[in-house]
Amino acid sequence: MRRHHSLPPNYWGDLSSIWDANIQSPTFPFHVAYFEVDLWITSMLKGCGRALEIGCGTGGSTSVHRGETSHLVATDLSPDMVRRTRSNLARIHGQEMPALAVATIEHLPFRANTFDTVYGRGTALSYANDTPAALREIHRVLRPGGRVAVDTMNAAPLIESLRGRNAFQMMGETPVYQEVRDRGTWRFYRVFYLKPGDPWVRYCRKGTDVKARPEELGAHVNSSHSSRARYFRPHELKRLVESAGFCEVAIHPVGHLYYAQKSHNKWAQQFWKEHAEDLSRLFVELEAHLRPETAVSLVVTARKRGLSHPSPP
């Protein structure tokens, strides 16, 4: 397994201020997939005492699942994301707050055998620097018999809006020119940080897509950062999770309704909009008849070998 460089240190922190608007937008490509991932997580959390959430972001997934377990610890590598989770949850649910912590999946700051369930929505595993280490950590902190439900980006689907983009944009308060490319099972990111006060910053403020990297870019840039994230093929993900010591490993395809969302057929689009949640429930119910190869994301569920009764609430 090759190691890859992580995203720029404050990549997720810079996105934290726009993340809520991003995931609530109906054009967000993972809109449908997230709802279906949550359905899988909810089914995994049944009867769960202690749960750990990885990559909680701004708390969208935390908010959905906080009532489904008696004790929840939500974590993310970005302190800005964790701060937003805290303020979002306080606004929506009041003072009753799950425990929150800054933590990377590769080094979880918890004792072995602590949690009944580990879950994550939003493909944090795809961004982990070392996927086998992340899976071993999840395995370590689960009690024997405990279960995991996390999603990853799927290598197979040819989703045009996810395939390559050059854009001037703001990352929080930071003006950048960003290139995203997909090649095989990798997604490459190149972020160029523009000089503050540079005349080109106005393109970032407007959010401007361009066909190719402008030749004169160099003169406007302070620094740049390259990184990559991982798409998984279904059988490869299954093997990785098994290698970390898990049993009952199953890969569930999610997000197929994205194709209805992007369809040129107006009826299909309208029908999907009116029945999105019910259709998602139906697709999750029919998962055995869908091809993981064409799913937008993959949810992997698995169990740590050993006793299967949960910890007392």
Ligand SMILES: C[S@@+](CC[C@H](N)C(=O)[O-])C[C@H]1O[C@@H](n2cnc3c(N)ncnc32)[C@H](O)[C@@H]1O
């Ligand atoms: C796509 S966002 C999803 C956020 C949230 N769960 C949601 O559904 O809106 C992925 C999140 O994973 C976090 N993340 C990325 N790599 C991580 C790692 N190695 N360890 C922990 N969190 C990570 C990011 O900071 C980000 O908040």
